Structures are given as structure tokens and as C-alpha cells.
Amino acid sequence: MSSAHPLIAFGGACVVGTLVFLALALRSHRRARSRETTAGDGPEQAPRTGSPIVARLGSLMRPSDPEAIEELRDRLAQAGVYSRDAVDLYQTVRLTLSVGTLVAFLAMLTSYLMLSMRRSRRLAQIDSQLPQALELVVFSLRAGRTLEDSIQFAAQEQPDPIGAELERCCSDFEMGRAIQDALVRMSARLAPCKALRNFVEAVLVLKQTGGNIAEVIDQIIDTLRAQAAYESRYRALTAEGRTSGLILSSLPLLVLAGVLLLEPGYLTPLLYEESGRIVLLMGLGLWTLGVAWLQRLARPPV
Numbered sequence: 001m002s003s004a005h006p007l008i009a010f011g012g013a014c015v016v017g018t019l020v021f022l023a024l025a026l027r028s029h030r031r032a033r034s035r036e037t038t039a040g041d042g043p044e045q046a047p048r049t050g051s052p053i054v055a056r057l058g059s060l061m062r063p064s065d066p067e068a069i070e071e072l073r074d075r076l077a078q079a080g081v082y083s084r085d086a087v088d089l090y091q092t093v094r095l096t097l098s099v100g101t102l103v104a105f106l107a108m109l110t111s112y113l114m115l116s117m118r119r120s121r122r123l124a125q126i127d128s129q130l131p132q133a134l135e136l137v138v139f140s141l142r143a144g145r146t147l148e149d150s151i152q153f154a155a156q157e158q159p160d161p162i163g164a165e166l167e168r169c170c171s172d173f174e175m176g177r178a179i180q181d182a183l184v185r186m187s188a189r190l191a192p193c194k195a196l197r198n199f200v201e202a203v204l205v206l207k208q209t210g211g212n213i214a215e216v217i218d219q220i221i222d223t224l225r226a227q228a229a230y231e232s233r234y235r236a237l238t239a240e241g242r243t244s245g246l247i248l249s250s251l252p253l254l255v256l257a258g259v260l261l262l263e264p265g266y267l268t269p270l271l272y273e274e275s276g277r278i279v280l281l282m283g284l285g286l287w288t289l290g291v292a293w294l295q296r297l298a299r300p301p302v
Contacts, residue, residue, distance in 0.1 A: 003235055092174075098271050122161050123192050129162040130195055131224045134217050141214045145202070148179055165190065180204055195224050245294035252287055 111279035133154045148170075155166035165186055172182035180203070187193075187200040202216045259266055267275040 003233060054171075123190070126162050126165065126190060127195060127224075128228065130193070130199075131221050131228075133158045133162050133166065134199065134221050134224075138214045138217050138221070142182055147213065148173055151179075180207060190302045195220065195227075198223075243300045245298055249287075251296060252283075 074235045105127050114126055136154040136157055137147075137150045140153045141147065144155070151171045152168055155170050157163075158166065169182045169191075172185060173179045177185075183200045183203055187197050199217065199220055202220065203213065206213050206216060256267075270280045272279070
């Protein structure tokens with residue numbers, strides 16, 4: 001349950017940010033209307049703006065295309081609404097929905113990336129801790145203990161996450177489940193861990209045919225250490241490429257954020273024109289494809 005707290009907090013922050021944006025936009029429109037109302041009663045005054053960021057974002061709510069504004073007024077007039085405030089409110093709500101959709105997409109993407117990173121990090125920790133855990137199992141087997149006692153001994157001595165997974169396996173066979181079934185369940189929970197699957201398959205075969213489990217586990221440990229050395233060397237050789245991929249992946253988002261803050265009117269066609277929406281969707285699709293391709297290039301060959 002604790003792993004979901006950052007995701008819930010991020011989603012709540014996105015919702016609150018969208019509501020705050022809508023409130024600031026409505027407040028900006030009300031101030032603009034009050035200035036227009038009082039403009040005829042006194043000398044013209046320079047408009048006052050609060051936050052420059054809010055003012056720049058507010059320019060997105062006023063499309064520069066006169067035909068779009070006239071079409072919107074005609075639609076409202078057909079509905080019996082003739083107030084200019086209704087036009088501003090409609091534009092504000094429409095922009096807020098667009099921004100909310102973008103924020104929701106970014107929230108889902110961020111949540112997926114956070115879960116993927118957490119999953120990958122935990123599986124990598126299990127892979128790195130597995131050889132030492134198997135060594136404890138071998139020592140216990142050679143001391144004359146059974147396989148169940150050896151796994152329980154390794155679970156008590158090893159830290160999380162491998163210790164927690166072995167402890168769950170011990171709980172399964174302590175509740176009456178066979179050791180083979182408990183190991184199969186653990187292998188299914190940690191399906192991406194190929195080394196653990198090899199260990200479970202070796203135990204299942206030796207339980208049926210008989211043999212020296214300690215020697216087989218020693219061979220598995222040697223294979224794991226050779227594979228870990230290869231992966232460490234591979235990551236060292238591809239560190240520069242992975243860093244370049246990270247920079248290239250984040251560069252479009254940084255440029256988009258900079259343009260949104262410095263010149264938000266430049267992005268107006270992407271929100272209010274049909275061709276702009278198509279270009280925006282194509283850009284998001286190509287960016288996602290590029291990120292996936294860069295991740296594939298940085299992945300070590302099997």
C-alpha cells in the first residue's frame with residue numbers, strides 16, 4: 001500500500017493544479033471585465049497583471065483567429081446566450097479541458113514510468129541478492145539440513161527484497177503446501193528473474209529424479225556471477241549512449257515548457273485548429289516511439 005502513496009499524491013497534485021489553473025483563469029477574466037467596465041468612467045490606465053506566467057497562459061484563451069471567435073459567438077447566439085462573458089467562460093473551460101487532458105496523459109505516463117522503474121529496481125535487487133541467498137542454501141544443505149530448512153535459513157539471513165520473497169515461500173509450505181508448489185508460486189511472482197526460474201526447475205527435476213542439489217546450485221551460482229559481470233561491463237560501455245538517450249528524450253518536453261512560458265500564443269494553432277491537433281498527436285506519437293526505440297537500443301542483448 002505504501003508504494004501507491006507517491007502515485008496517489010501525484011494524481012491529486014495534477015487535479016489540484018488543474019483546478020487552480022481554472023480558478024486563476026476565471027479570476028483573470030473577471031479582472032479584465034472590471035477594467036473594461038471602468039475604462040469609460042476615467043482616464044485610460046495601464047492594465048495590471050498579477051503573475052506574468054498566468055498572464056501568458058491567459059493569452060491562450062483568446063484565439064487570434066477572428067473567424068473562430070465569430071463562429072463561437074454565433075453558436076452561443078443560437079443557444080440564446082449573448083453575453084461576452086459567456087464567450088470568455090466558454091474559451092476558458094475549453095482550454096482547461098485541453099490542459100486537463102494533457103495533464104491526465106502526463107500523469108498516467110509518469111505513473112507508468114514510476115511503476116516500471118520501481119519494478120525494474122526491485123527485480124534488479126533480487127537478481128543481485130540471489131547468488132548470496134543460494135550460497136546460504138548450499139551451506140545449509142551441506143550441513144545436513146533439509147531443503148525447506150535451508151530456504152528458511154536463507155530467508156532469515158537475507159535482507160529484502162529477496163528475504164521477503166523467500167519468507168513468503170516458507171509461509172506457503174508451512175501452511176501445508178508442498179515445497180515444489182511453493183517454489184513454483186515464487187517463480188511465477190518473479191517471472192522476469194530467469195535465474196530464479198532455473199533454480200526452481202532444477203529443484204523440481206532433482207526432487208523427481210534424485211541427485212545432488214548442492215552441486216547443481218553451485219553451477220547456477222557460477223552462471224549468475226558470470227552473467228552479472230557481463231551485464232556490469234555492458235552497462236559501463238553503454239553509459240554514454242544511455243545518457244544521450246535520456247537527454248534526447250527530455251529535450252522536446254523542455255522546449256515545449258519553455259515555449260509555453262515565454263510565448264504561449266505560439267502554441268495556439270496546436271489547440272484550436274484541426275491540423276494543429278493532428279500535428280500535436282503525431283508529435284506525441286513519434287516522441288513515444290523514439291523513447292521506446294532509445295530504450296531498446298540501451299537494453300543488453302539476450
